[in-house]
Amino acid sequence: MLTFTPSGIYCPPGGFYIDPWKPVEKAVITHAHSDHARWGSNHYLCHPDTAPLLHLRLGPVDVQSLDWGEQLDINGVRVSLHPAGHIIGSSQVRVEHKGEVWVVSGDYKVVPDGISGPFEPVSCHHFITESTFGLPIYQWEDQEIIYQQIRQWVLDNQAAGYSSVLLAYSLGKAQRVISCLAPLQQPIYAHGAIANVQETLIQAGWNLTPVARVPVEPNRNQLKGSIVVAPPSADGSSWLKKFGPVKVAVCSGWMQVRGNARRRNVDAGFVLSDHADWNGLKTAVKATGASAVYVTHGFQAAFSRYLTEQGIEAQEIQTDYGTEEQE
Amino acid sequence: MRLFAELVQQLGSSTKTNDKLAALLRYFETAPEADTIWVIALFTGRRPKRTVSSTYLREWCIEQTGLPAWLFEESYHTVGDLAETIALLLPPPTNESSHSLQAYLEALQALSDQEVEAKKTFVLQAWDELNREERFVFNKLITGGFRIGVSQQLLVQALAKLVQLEQSQVAYLISGQWDPRQTSLQQLLDSSFAATDFSKPYPFYLCYPIEGVLAELGNPADWQAEWKWDGIRGQLIKRNGELFVWSRGEELITEKFPEYQGLLEALPDGLVLDGEILPFMEGKPMPFALLQTRIGRKNITKKQLEAAPIHFFAYDLLEWEGTDWRDQPLEQRRSKLEALVAQVQHPKLLLSPMVIFNTWEELAELRSRSREFVAEGIMLKKKDSVYQVGRKRGDWWKWKTDPMTIDAVLIYAQKGHGRRSNLYTDYTFAVRKEDKLLAFTKAYSGLTDKELLEVDAFVKRNALEKFGPVRTVPAELVFEIAFEGIAASSRHKSGVALRFPRILRWRKDKTVQDINTLEDLQQLLQQFGNDKAD
Numbered sequence: 001m002l003t004f005t006p007s008g009i010y011c012p013p014g015g016f017y018i019d020p021w022k023p024v025e026k027a028v029i030t031h032a033h034s035d036h037a038r039w040g041s042n043h044y045l046c047h048p049d050t051a052p053l054l055h056l057r058l059g060p061v062d063v064q065s066l067d068w069g070e071q072l073d074i075n076g077v078r079v080s081l082h083p084a085g086h087i088i089g090s091s092q093v094r095v096e097h098k099g100e101v102w103v104v105s106g107d108y109k110v111v112p113d114g115i116s117g118p119f120e121p122v123s124c125h126h127f128i129t130e131s132t133f134g135l136p137i138y139q140w141e142d143q144e145i146i147y148q149q150i151r152q153w154v155l156d157n158q159a160a161g162y163s164s165v166l167l168a169y170s171l172g173k174a175q176r177v178i179s180c181l182a183p184l185q186q187p188i189y190a191h192g193a194i195a196n197v198q199e200t201l202i203q204a205g206w207n208l209t210p211v212a213r214v215p216v217e218p219n220r221n222q223l224k225g226s227i228v229v230a231p232p233s234a235d236g237s238s239w240l241k242k243f244g245p246v247k248v249a250v251c252s253g254w255m256q257v258r259g260n261a262r263r264r265n266v267d268a269g270f271v272l273s274d275h276a277d278w279n280g281l282k283t284a285v286k287a288t289g290a291s292a293v294y295v296t297h298g299f300q301a302a303f304s305r306y307l308t309e310q311g312i313e314a315q316e317i318q319t320d321y322g323t324e325e326q327e
Numbered sequence: 328m329r330l331f332a333e334l335v336q337q338l339g340s341s342t343k344t345n346d347k348l349a350a351l352l353r354y355f356e357t358a359p360e361a362d363t364i365w366v367i368a369l370f371t372g373r374r375p376k377r378t379v380s381s382t383y384l385r386e387w388c389i390e391q392t393g394l395p396a397w398l399f400e401e402s403y404h405t406v407g408d409l410a411e412t413i414a415l416l417l418p419p420p421t422n423e424s425s426h427s428l429q430a431y432l433e434a435l436q437a438l439s440d441q442e443v444e445a446k447k448t449f450v451l452q453a454w455d456e457l458n459r460e461e462r463f464v465f466n467k468l469i470t471g472g473f474r475i476g477v478s479q480q481l482l483v484q485a486l487a488k489l490v491q492l493e494q495s496q497v498a499y500l501i502s503g504q505w506d507p508r509q510t511s512l513q514q515l516l517d518s519s520f521a522a523t524d525f526s527k528p529y530p531f532y533l534c535y536p537i538e539g540v541l542a543e544l545g546n547p548a549d550w551q552a553e554w555k556w557d558g559i560r561g562q563l564i565k566r567n568g569e570l571f572v573w574s575r576g577e578e579l580i581t582e583k584f585p586e587y588q589g590l591l592e593a594l595p596d597g598l599v600l601d602g603e604i605l606p607f608m609e610g611k612p613m614p615f616a617l618l619q620t621r622i623g624r625k626n627i628t629k630k631q632l633e634a635a636p637i638h639f640f641a642y643d644l645l646e647w648e649g650t651d652w653r654d655q656p657l658e659q660r661r662s663k664l665e666a667l668v669a670q671v672q673h674p675k676l677l678l679s680p681m682v683i684f685n686t687w688e689e690l691a692e693l694r695s696r697s698r699e700f701v702a703e704g705i706m707l708k709k710k711d712s713v714y715q716v717g718r719k720r721g722d723w724w725k726w727k728t729d730p731m732t733i734d735a736v737l738i739y740a741q742k743g744h745g746r747r748s749n750l751y752t753d754y755t756f757a758v759r760k761e762d763k764l765l766a767f768t769k770a771y772s773g774l775t776d777k778e779l780l781e782v783d784a785f786v787k788r789n790a791l792e793k794f795g796p797v798r799t800v801p802a803e804l805v806f807e808i809a810f811e812g813i814a815a816s817s818r819h820k821s822g823v824a825l826r827f828p829r830i831l832r833w834r835k836d837k838t839v840q841d842i843n844t845l846e847d848l849q850q851l852l853q854q855f856g857n858d859k860a861d
Contacts, residue, residue: 136394137402137415256415257406258339258463259748263776265342301793302401309395 001077001097002104002126004294004317009104009128011095014077016045018093018104021320028079030106031090032057032171035321045072047081049089052204053171056196068117084108085119086274087172088201094122102126103288107321109273110280113143115175115208121287129285131298132275132322133253134306140253140277147180150270153249154184158225163243165228167235167266168251169327170194172274175201177229177251178209184227187212191230191239218242235266252327253277275327285312297322328425330358331366332460335467338477347477351485360512362428367515368507370482372577374471375507378438379446381409381470387447388413391454404796407744410466414459424456431465433508480717490516495530495716502577503527525566528573529599529645529653533718534706534725541687544707544724551657551710552682552690554702555725556640557615557812557826558605559622563587563639565594566649572604583621586637586675593673597649600664601714602642602679606635612701614856616814616824640679641668645714653714660714697728698855703811704728730809731851732831733843737804738764740786741796743771751786751798752779754830756808758821760845764802767821767848768810773830805837806830813848813856823848823856 003010008020016026023040030036030046032053037044039058046054048065055063066072068091072079081091086107093104103124112118154164166181168174170193178198181188190198190211198211211229215222224244232250240246248266253273255261261269276284285293285307293314295304300316307314337350355363368374389399394416406412431453438446450469457465467473483501487494500516504526514520521527544550560575570591572581581587584604606613606621617635621627644664645653652660668678682705684690694705704727712722735756743752753771757764774782782804790798812826834841 135402135405136392136398137406137412139415254749257748258411259407259744259746262339262746263748263750267342268340299401299405302398306395306398 001095001100002102002128004319008319011074011077011097013097014074014079014095016074016077016079017041019106019321026074028093029054030084030093030104031087033087033107036106045079047089047091049204050091051089052200053089053197056200068120082120082122083117085110085112085116087116088175088206090116092120092122094124100125102128103290104128105130105284107132107275108284109276110284111140111143113176113274115179116172116274119284121284124288124290126292126294127285127288127290128294128296128317129281129303130275130321131281131295131300131303132327133273133277134281134295134299134303136278138253138256138273138277139279140256140271140273143176143272146270146272150177150180150249150251150272151184153247153268153270154181154227157247161225161245163224163226163228163246165230165234165240165243165246165248166251166270167230167232167248168194168272169274170197170231173251173272173327174198174229174231175208176272176274178211181227181229182209186227189214189223189226189228189243191228191234193231194229214239214242235264254327273327328428328431328457328461328465330354331362331428332458332464334366335464335473336460344481347481348485348488351477351482352488355485355489359427359429364507364510364512364515365428365432367482367486367501367512368505369468369473370477371479371501373505373507374473375432375436375468376439377469377471378435379450379469383443383446384409384413384450384466384469387450388416391451392416392418400796404742405749407742407748410470411463413466414463417454417462420455420457420462422456423458425458425461432468435468436508486516492516498530498716499527502530503573504579525569526564526571526573526579528562528564528571528577529601529651529714530716531560531562531575531601532715532723533575534723535718535720537707537724537726541690544687547685547687547690549710551661551708552684552693553642553679553706553708554682554697554700555704555706555727556603556605556612556679557701557703558603558612558618558640561602561604561639562645563590563594563598563600563602563641564646565591565596565598568596570594574604583624583627584637585627586632587639590639590671590673590676593671593676595648595667597646598644598667599646600639600641600643601645603640605638605640607638607640607677608636612640614701614812614814615826616812616816638675638677640677642679643714656711656713657708658710694726694728698812702728727811730811730831731813731855732807732809733758733848733851734805734834734837734841735767735808736764736802736839736842737782737800737806738766738802740782740790740798740800747779750779750783752783754782754806756806757802758843758845758848764839765821765845767819767823767845768808768825768828770806770808770828770830773809774833778833802839805834805839805842807832807834813852815852815856821845821848823852 007022009018017024018028019030019036020027026043027041028045032050044063051063051065066081068081068083078096080094084090084092084106095102101124103122107130110119157164166177168177174194188211195211202208249268250264250266251270251272255269255271293307294317296317296319304314304316334354338347341347389396403412453465483494483498487497500521503524562573564571574580606617621635644660697704707724709722735758737754738757739755740751741753755766755769757766786798786800789800808828809831810825810828814824816824
């Protein structure tokens with residue numbers, strides 16, 4: 001019922017695409033990250049929490065929203081959305097036609113992060129899964145342990161006279177990092193890209209910690225020892241100079257491997273991911289009960305071979321999703 | 328072990344030298360002394376003998392995790408480090424009760440004559456009582472090679488600060504042959520104890536690549552020029568009636584070069600020479616590829632001895648009649664050296680000749696002809712310079728000749744190690760041979776981080792097969808490959824072996840139609856590859 005086309009995942013009976021990477025007439029969107037929600041389509045369908053983010057990123061586009069669990073009929077195909085636990089609003093797309101069920105999971109993680117909604121396993125015949133961290137070397141620690149490490153790092157930096165800069169992708173990771181830092185009860189300065197997302201979400205009714213905008217001309221030492229959340233692209237920028245001497249950390253699942261962390265040339269790396277780890281991927285695939293699995297972006301060759309050896313028929317699919325910067 | 332694991336973690340993650348120095352100092356101040364001596368040994372490359380093979384480590388990890396072997400290998404190629412791969416894959420420990428670094432190292436040594444089952448029991452027990460960071464360093468102790476971003480110089484700096492000695496003195500004291508099992512920290516840093524080690528070499532003084540223009544060096548008459556040979560820098564020591572040969576990497580390699588034994592008789596006692604270990608025949612040095620056939624061999628055959636007759640090209644004299652001469656000006660050391668070589672008259676001991684020049688222009692002209700002399704460039708040393716420790720700017724410079732270059736196309740890629748983990752950064756290149764492509768060299772360095780990411784994305788998008796470490800890619804990306812030397816080789820399909828190949832630049836302006844051919848390589852070989860390598 002779903003096919004993989006040069007424009008993206010397509011549903012012929014429904015006449016719509018899911019996360020297309022080329023402009024199409026109707027696009028169902030799993031979440032608002034730029035590799036999944038691309039510019040140029042005529043109509044978008046997504047979760048209500050994704051809608052304001054889509055507007056923030058794509059401008060005034062035509063967006064219809066659909067709540068989790070609510071059903072919509074598109075040309076005889078029954079479409080519903082289910083929480084994917086990846087970022088705010090992120091959803092799996094379930095499509096049903098003549099008794100056959102497919103689920104497109106987009107990006108997901110199975111362990112709740114307290115913000116993004118708890119991942120819901122959805123039974124299906126065909127499951128399309130990501131594999132960003134589809135190797136057994138990627139096994140995450142509990143979020144609370146990582147959060148404590150981050151807060152301790154910030155306090156140690158302050159004691160030594162440094163500001164702490166946490167590099168996190170502006171949509172998703174940044175909200176988690178900010179909520180991790182909120183208990184410190186200090187102003188959290190955010191780069192414009194992150195402040196925009198945070199304000200959009202707060203206006204949309206989310207109970208998130210507001211961030212402080214950076215004064216245009218701060219007094220000397222005013223920002224010394226402060227807490228800063230910035231997108232990875234801000235690393236090494238002159239914008240960071242305002243904060244005096246800084247220590248910089250990257251928050252990403254890629255920090256699991258020492259070499260990746262060293263390559264980033266930062267002072268610390270915290271293993272905090274918005275994607276399922278190895279065990280998460282395995283659990284998710286099993287829970288669907290799917291008899292056919294399609295593995296997209298990441299370690300798709302390894303994960304699909306592993307699943308096949310475990311008796312779950314799987315194949316790898318080339319897509320345009322996923323870049324390392326976004327995690 | 329926890330303290331040591333933390334130290335390794337800090338050294339690996341800090342980006343500033345001062346932070347590393349502080350971490351080392353903190354460790355030396357808090358760690359037990361018996362651990363400290365081992366850390367000095369490990370960080371200066373004195374790795375204890377391997378008692379458990381990495382094949383077993385792989386096997387036991389696969390057994391513990393229940394993963395298929397191919398998935399273990401995929402993981403390994405992505406991480407790029409066996410010790411780390413295993414640390415990441417193992418299930419969490421059931422009891423955390425780690426022992427001291429020294430205890431693990433000694434226990435590992437004690438395994439050397441044990442059965443495999445005993446080794447396995449020990450390793451599994453250690454894995455089960457260590458956390459992830461500790462397991463990583465524990466595995467590293469077994470697999471060896473602590474390349475974790477701490478230079479010997481940094482270690483020397485930290486120790487000098489700790490014990491309030493000159494850095495050059497510390498560098499000397501921790502060099503040479505000493506066994507961390509039989510040496511205390513106090514003994515190691517005591518000069519009268521050092522004097523009991525007759526083999527002890529001096530830390531090498533290394534040249535900086537020249538910067539700016541020659542004229543800035545002032546009067547040519549103040550400088551001595553020599554050819555820069557492409558061999559192994561070494562120290563030849565005769566003390567207490569014994570001969571010792573050290574490589575620059577502080578490896579005692581006396582046994583590897585039996586040719587030198589004849590010098591034992593000929594040389595006076597209490598002598599240290601700095602020079603180049605170099606094969607030499609019919610009046611000229613031979614290419615490095617020949618020397619390579621001698622390194623890493625335990626037993627040397629008569630044939631090898633004849634094919635690559637090793638000589639010692641003396642540059643400098645560091646000790647004379649048991650007295651340290653390093654503080655004497657070069658000019659005096661040199662004239663003593665010249666007198667010595669003339670007097671000894673041994674066929675294996677040659678004086679590395681001076682390159683005579685009057686003006687900087689003349690020297691530039693000579694440098695451009697380096698390859699005719701089988702040299703890789705010129706070394707410039709100030710005549711009044713003392714023999715310093717390590718790589719220092721100012722008095723000694725190296726001025727290498729421009730490399731040879733060839734345009735080639737990328738055909739295979741493999742993931743890298745260390746900070747290149749999970750990136751396709753190790754490449755194989757091909758030239759054209761009629762209408763086919765022929766692999767002729769690998770190259771790992773020369774691209775910027777940004778370019779590496781670009782090539783990595785190309786490989787991940789275009790790889791023609793999926794498993795195993797090597798990816799074949801469509802022959803589209805063209806690079807200019809630079810190298811220092813070329814020699815004939817029967818071990819390479821292309822028939823040539825290159826010396827120090829690296830990527831000079833990415834030629835985005837060229838297509839696979841524009842690359843060089845095998846004939847171009849053969850022409851270079853005829854012009855510059857004077858002898859057959861093997």
